[in-house]
Amino acid sequence: MSAYPTVKTIDEFKQQPAEYQDAVRKIVRSHALNELYGAQVFDEPAIQLAPTPYAKWLSCRVAMEEYHHHVRFKELADQIGVRPEEMDTKNKRPLNIFELPLESWEQFCVIKMLGDLAEILQVEDLLHCSFVPLRNIARTTMPEEKFHAQFGLDFCVDLVETDAGRDKVQRAVNGFYPEAPKFFGASGSKNNAIYRKYGIKLRSNEDMRADYMARAKSTVEPLGIRLPELKFDA
Amino acid sequence: MSEALGEAWFSALGAPLGESERAEISGYLLGIGLPGSLPVRAASSWREAAELCRHPADEWWQAEEAERLRLERSARLDPANAAWLQVTERLHGAAAVAAARAGCADAALIRVAAGSATYAAYQQRLAQAAGSPSEHPFLRKYALFCGGRWPLGVYEERFAIF
Numbered sequence: 001m002s003a004y005p006t007v008k009t010i011d012e013f014k015q016q017p018a019e020y021q022d023a024v025r026k027i028v029r030s031h032a033l034n035e036l037y038g039a040q041v042f043d044e045p046a047i048q049l050a051p052t053p054y055a056k057w058l059s060c061r062v063a064m065e066e067y068h069h070h071v072r073f074k075e076l077a078d079q080i081g082v083r084p085e086e087m088d089t090k091n092k093r094p095l096n097i098f099e100l101p102l103e104s105w106e107q108f109c110v111i112k113m114l115g116d117l118a119e120i121l122q123v124e125d126l127l128h129c130s131f132v133p134l135r136n137i138a139r140t141t142m143p144e145e146k147f148h149a150q151f152g153l154d155f156c157v158d159l160v161e162t163d164a165g166r167d168k169v170q171r172a173v174n175g176f177y178p179e180a181p182k183f184f185g186a187s188g189s190k191n192n193a194i195y196r197k198y199g200i201k202l203r204s205n206e207d208m209r210a211d212y213m214a215r216a217k218s219t220v221e222p223l224g225i226r227l228p229e230l231k232f233d234a
Numbered sequence: 235m236s237e238a239l240g241e242a243w244f245s246a247l248g249a250p251l252g253e254s255e256r257a258e259i260s261g262y263l264l265g266i267g268l269p270g271s272l273p274v275r276a277a278s279s280w281r282e283a284a285e286l287c288r289h290p291a292d293e294w295w296q297a298e299e300a301e302r303l304r305l306e307r308s309a310r311l312d313p314a315n316a317a318w319l320q321v322t323e324r325l326h327g328a329a330a331v332a333a334a335r336a337g338c339a340d341a342a343l344i345r346v347a348a349g350s351a352t353y354a355a356y357q358q359r360l361a362q363a364a365g366s367p368s369e370h371p372f373l374r375k376y377a378l379f380c381g382g383r384w385p386l387g388v389y390e391e392r393f394a395i396f
Contacts, residue, residue: 036314044313047353053287053295053387057349058342064322064352067314147341154342 004130004199010079013131021080023194024131027201029082031122032073036089037098038115039066046108055105055155062112062151065144072137079133097179106159110172112152114216118183120145121212130199153219160223173220174228180216181230184209243325243351244332246382247396248278255381258374259393265371266297268388277386277396280338286394287346287386294388301371302357309363311356318359325351347384354379 007013013021043063050056074087085091097115102108123145126138159165185192185205195201203211217227251274260270277283312318326348333344358376366373378385378395386394 039313048299051290053291053350054284054346056295057287057346057353059349060353061322061326061345061349064313064319064349068319068323070314071316071319147345151342 004197006130006132008132010133013080013133019194020198020200023191023198023200024134025077025080025082026191027126027195028073028077028080028134029086032070032077032082032087033089033092034095034098034119035066035070035073037094038119039063039070040089041094041098042102042108042111042115045102046105049102049105049108051105058151059108062148065148069141069144072141076133076137095183097176097183100176100179104168104172105155106165106168107172107175109152109155109159110169110176112148113156113219114152114173114177114180116145116149116152117215117219118180118212120149121208121215122183125201125203125208128199128202134200156223156225160225166224169223170225173225177216177227178230181209181213184212241380242382243328243379244347244382244384245328247280247283247332247336247384248276249382251276251395255378255383255395258378259385259395261369262371262374262378262385263388263393265369265374266294266301268294268297272388273392275389275392275394277394280333280336280340280343280396283384283386283394283396284340284343284346286389287350289389291387291389298357298371302360305360305364305366305372308365309360311359311363313356321355322348322352325355350384350386351379354385 007016007020013024043059043066046059047056047063050059077087078084100107100111102111120142123138123142126134127142129135129138156169159169187206187209189205192201192205196204213227213230220227256274259274263272264270275286277286326345329344329347329351333340333347338344354372354376357372361370361372375385384396386396388394
């Protein structure tokens, strides 16, 4: 737990050192953009790829939850002085993970299973954030993020019941997973050191990435799915 | 958009269908290019509704999608609009309450119901934004939702509704 005192309000936030304020803005902006990109390029298009009305409507609801996450982070971003142009997906290049073209339902299920697992780790790291308004958003969105990852896992469990389905899931994992660990940022990151200095985040990028890779492995192995070898593997 | 917040979403699930509802269904089907005389299957439980919509319904879905795409050529809506998201939260809450009253605690199925209402509400807003007449099929389907129903789609040549 951080020794940095909690920052309970926007007014208190404005009294913090500029380095603290900049650090919080970076994180809030990143989450707002990632939630928006995810909803736009994965969740909303998945409605058309889903095989049944059940899966389509569930995808629709998940898309709306992701849009709502974006709005929650964006509202906070507005309050703490993130400039509107920084929040526009037209001006900010997305993480590589969002440039993967969505082409199949199996791929979407894998993205929810493994991509939202990465988001869960990121949000978990904010649950004790020194900036209370950000901590509160993390606590609000966490149950939905967990549901989204479970949604992906549940559909993957159904898909791997056939050999053809397992092959499709494996191909989707092979295509998605190599980019996923980059979601946690560079090793030895100066930004991450600042986040931890101020108790905004708790864990290093390396620690979170290793945890993610272990959790991803334990998620897919019971399905008879293997993660591709990555350069991050020690 | 606030009108959606006051509707009786999911409040008549499983109740006997009235003549006006049957007329609305017939008009809706004709409006999306399907036979208005299709038999109607009335689901009587959340479990039955879930089982029905786990089946593919491509012809019906594509008929609706063709109309959605046509409307989107003249009107676009922002899915991240804050007022719209408030509506979607209301729909999820209404689905959760209706499910709880029926003894259903399936979080995924509640989201499925909420998602279907969200999609219908989006289609209704789209039809209105495009200046469609009151007999537009998306407005007819929305009216069924507003009356507390959950239209489930067309499966094996039958229109299903809960």
